[in-house]
Amino acid sequence: MNKFALNIPLNSVSFGQVSIAICREIYRRGLAPCIFPIGNVDLSAQKPDADFQLWLQSCVNKSHKTHNRNDTSVKLWHLSDLLASYSKEQIGITFLETDQVTDHELNVINNQKVMFVTSNYTKQVMEEVSAQNVKYLELGFDKDNFYDTKKSYLNPDTIVFSLFGKAEPQRKRTLKIIQNWVKKYGNQREYVLHAAVYNVFLKPEDNQALLNQAFGGVRYWNVNVLPYVQTNVEYNEIVNSAGIVLALSGGEGRDLPVFHSVGLGRHCLALRAHSYLDYLNDENSVFISASSKIKAADGMFFHENSNFSAGNFFDWNDSDFGDACDLVVKRYKSNRINSSGLLLQNRTYKDTVDQLINGLE
Secondary structure: OOOEEEEEEOOOOHHHHHHHHHHHHHHHOOOOOEEEEEOOOOOOOOOOOHHHHHHHHHHHHOHHHHOOOOOEEEEEOOHHHOOOOOOOOEEEEEOOOOOOOOHHHHHHHHOOOEEEEOOHHHHHHHHOOOOOOEEEOOOOOOOOOOOOOOOOOOOOOOEEEEEEOOOOOOOOOHHHHHHHHHHHHOOOOOEEEEEEOOOOOOOHHHHHHHHHHHHOOOOOOOEEEOOOOOOHHHHHHHHHOOOEEEEOOOOOOOOHHHHHHHHOOOEEEEEEOHHHHHOOOOOOOEEEEOOEEEEOOOOOOOOOOOOOOOOEEEEOOHHHHHHHHHHHHHHHHHOOOOOOHHHHHHOOHHHHHHHHHHHHO
């Protein structure tokens, strides 16, 4: 196999988690590419692994001394910064959350040797504007960070829902989901919602203001708004503590918390749209159909008529939420383990890295 380099984030955010999982598989194969980190290297969220950390540091340390621009590099990052490259040829990996590709994005895509995306819907959106060399990259189940804790967390008669991802009222529909859940189950003892929705890009008071808006001034004692956690061990505890995960975001490149929740046998109430359809189906999830689209313009991460991340998100009808909840609760009561969901653990980062290596050739 030809030599290659990695230009990737190595930290605790979602991009970084994928990058580290890819690195672990490359490390297990005995390979040692040059690695150019994007931003600071921070493995504090990971379980300590001295040998892996030494390998990673060695790959980083040698990069400027040994890398040759004739060696293909693999860069995992936002489309807006994928033109910059350490090599003459670059393989890109990106996550697109809207339904459109701008002229700027199309040029970036077509400048990659291969453009890998983690959603077949994204692949379709790119190919509709004649983007070249776009391929779907199947991400694996991260067994290093997500596993069954075999613990009991609440009264067995309590049904616990979970909601993940940073609070974004527009794209992730965070407020809408919470509002519909408390309308259905608010202050009912047999139901609990764990909301792990802290947005690290907002000030604490702004996070609280968003939640206050969702609750409409009412105190719901069966909604646990969880603080931001620093490690994947803690995050895995949150995933394990619930029986049903809510997957109703209007736009996702993957939604790793949902993928791992269902892979650990949690039931799922999902939107029938975008990347969810790559791993959710009628056997492992109860679906709500998308009803319309809304403009991707939240004034924070998405802006109308922007050169990047422009377009629309999917939306769904409030009236469909209650009936779908009844169906997923019925499934949960029938069998607390989502047996079909467990099959997602068969998807591995070995397969992911195989795809990347094939792209190098």
